[in-house]
Amino acid sequence: MKYRFEILGPATIVSDGEDAVLPSTKPSAILVCLLIKCNSFVSLEYLKYALWGEHPPPNADVTLPTYILRLRRLLRKYDSEADPIDTMSRGYRITFPPNSDSLDLLMFQRLLDKATHYRSSGALENERSALQRAEKLWKGPALSNIPSDMLHREETPRLNDQWFDVLERRFTIDLSLGDIDGLAPQIRQAITHRPERERYWEQLIETLHRIGRTTEALNEYRKVHAYLTSELGIEPRASLQRLHLEVLRQAELSPGREPLALERPAPVRGARPGPPPGVFGDEPSGGPKAYKAVPHLPLSQDFVGRNPITESLVDEIKGSDVPIAVVSGPPAAGKTEIAFQAARQCTDEFAGGVHIAQLLRPDGVPREREEVLHELLLQTGVEPPAQEGLPTDPEERRARLLRSWRSTLADRPCLIVVDGARNSADCLPFLPRSPESRVVVTSRSTLPRLIAFHGARTHVVPPLSRYHSVQLLTRILGDEAEGKCHEVLQRICDVCGGLPGALRLAGAKYLSTPHLTLAQFATLLEASPLDQLSAASESEFSLREQLYRCYEDMSETARRIFLELTSSNQQVLPVTDLFASFSGTPNEFDQALAELYNASLIHHYGAGRIGVLRLLKDIATHRVDRLTEALVSNEK
Structure with a gap:
């Protein structure tokens, strides 16, 4: 199948990275009944009981097949060739192959089995890891959008109890390990x-x-x-x-209870083997201990909807031979937060520590390379050369600092986060020489040069789903969100286009305007998104300027295509329709599209369709107005 089901939270179909929450209808309730009892026969009597309780209507046997037909039509929208529903005598069944990832409940049950196995062998760290992965499958109380009193009375309590049992056991392990x-x-x-x-x-x-x-x-x-x-x-x-x-x-x-016997820690990259401390005195025989940097990582407590991409990044850092991972996406998508979250989970993997090279100031202006190198040397525990001892020529000064940086890390396997790279050339001076080191780069661009010549892999950060957008906004608003209309929260999230940074600014703006109701604020935001969000920004950061910079870095051809795409009233457009109105050659069109993809200004929505985020449409509107003014002025 080209889609998967999630029922550990609101019942949802996930296809091409998009989450579609099931409507609160009886066909949705039937689908959930089949999913809960997947790979098993589900009788018509059970389905009637789930839909109508103990008193089904007289025509229930006729109505049920109609609902099944509507359900099949819904699923064919996501995959016209797959039909997971089997019709049986007096019932139905949904079948998934062994080890299938098509249903989150099956994945959750497999992880619980792993946790039970690790618990029986006393492997607490492994048990906790399995429980954490199981925990992350939950998006909230099960089936909150499904209209069935029977399911909420007899099935969801059992499912939710498994979630709460996992949390309780994981908290117990954390306390036992002192974490x-x-x-x-x-x-x-x-x-x-x-x-x-x-x-x-x-x-x-x-x-x-x-x-x-x-x-x-x-x-x-x-x-x-x-x-x-x-x-x-x-x-x-x-x-x-x-x-x-x-x-x-x-x-x-x-x-x-007696102290728990823990597993031996996993080997650290670059650590020298030696006898246990105290066998031959206080100093390990492997030589002096290397300085291990663990920088301050300003992590947010409101980190939602990004676990899959973060886990993929961590797995790549820890368990693959890929030297560079690029985290790309538009401004305010949360690239830096994802990189820092992954780095936090990998601090124990590298003997040389974790180092952060922040290439941009908060206002988006590039920092001087000399300043960045000076900061990196301090992170490694090395005092940078005194200013009076450096050459007067700027190029020579930077070369001297760069040699010092590279020699410091020559035999120190480390993890380096290069945050805010505008292009591949920005990253090259900071790449370590050790083959065991790893690099995570955040950038608006996918940095194709790093992919082509340095073995990098790209992780594109998509917008948050509507569910996770509402979850994030609710956390930001805190008590202010209690009792508020869910539809109004969704309106705000839709304007922000699933960008966590925009959602944070929207939440901050609303909290700073107590004279407005949430509905009034949503109306203002819909009328002028960037004006409202920019008013929430502090002086050193402007979302408007960050988004403008994306647009202004494009070639003239790419800008024209972008403006035409955003002028459409449709959310997405077929590429063929866009090309039909293009006046240049096919090669020019393809190059311009590649430029727009590379800058995260457009997104592929499957089936040859592309579109832009809501806030980027607002940028385009401003630019169209300016372009029109310029043309009128030239004609005069």
Whole structure:
């Protein structure tokens, strides 16, 4: 099949990277029933019970096949050749092959089996990894968009309980391994879904106490005590009460079991083998320990919808021979955040550490190479040459710093993040010589020269789906989003075109205009997106200028095609229609399209169709107005 199903959250069909949330209809409910019981026979009686409860209408046996027909038509839109629904005597079945990735529930169950295997062998790190991957398959409570009282009464609680069990077990492992940085907010989020789970509260109180926030820990106990006694009419269980007393006494928390035998850590790239510390004295026999840089990575807590591309990037860094990974996409797509998230997960892989080369200032102006090299040397623990000791000629100064940088990393396998490259030439001075080193480059361009001559691979960052856009905006607005109309949130997200940076600016602008309702703000944003978002920007960053720069870097031919594409009222256009109105040669057309693709100004929507993001259409509108003014002026 050319699509896959997701039911761990809103029921969704994913095709060509696009998420289509199923409508709240009875055919959708039938599809979910078949998916939940995939590879098994589902009777007509069960389907009637799911749709109408204990009192189906008299014509139910006639209506059901009609719904199945509508369902088949829906699926044929995504793949005209595949029909996963098998008709059987008095029922139906959806069949998936072994190890299929066509349904997230099957992937989730396989990961749970792996976690159970690792748990039985005491491999906690491996168990946690499997649980984390299972966790990331969930997009929220299961089947929230499906209209079936029976499913929500008998099926979704069981599915959701598996999600909450995974979270609880993973929190337990984190506490056992002492990996509690950032754990408290995750547990709080789980509590919002299932406040009656006392184990969550125990984990939260233990985490807060361990990081020295004892007052907060005691306050959380008061909260759960009030909830359990007033809402459920029960007292906290004995283990929760004992934990409360231990925190009151400022006692060291003990998990009540022997220390767990952990796996030996994975080998670090470039680390020299040697005997355990203390066998031959304090200094390892492999020589002096290399300085390992772990830079500050300003990561956001609101990182949603980017797990697949981040995981792919991490796998490439850790487990492949690809020396360079390019993360490309339009401004505000979240390229830097993805690169930093991946680097954070790889800090233990490289003996030489992680280094960040930021090539642009916050306003998008390129930094001097000398400044970047000076900063990189400081990251490696090497004092850069004094200014008075450097040549007066700028080229010679840069060459001196570059030699110092390369000699420092000559035998240090490391990970380098080159952030904000405008072209391949920007990256070349910072590439390390060690074959075990890896480089992640963020750029608006796909950097074809790095692909052709340096073995790079490109990860194109797509816009967020509408579901993840709403999720991100809701997190940014916080309490302000509670009780707000979901449709209004979707309107704001649609204007922002799935760009996380634009969504953050929109959330900031709304929070800074308390005199507006959310609906009023959405109307203003729809009328003048860039004006509203630019007003939310601080002086050193302008989304408008970042997007203008994308356009202005294009050739005249590419600009003309772009303007024609954006002037259409349709979301996407067939390439053949666009070429039909093009006055140049086929070669010129192809080169211009390649230029637009390379700059992330257009996106391929499958079946020979291309389109642009909503905000880029707004850029084009401004440019068309200016172009018209210039033509009128010339005619005069």
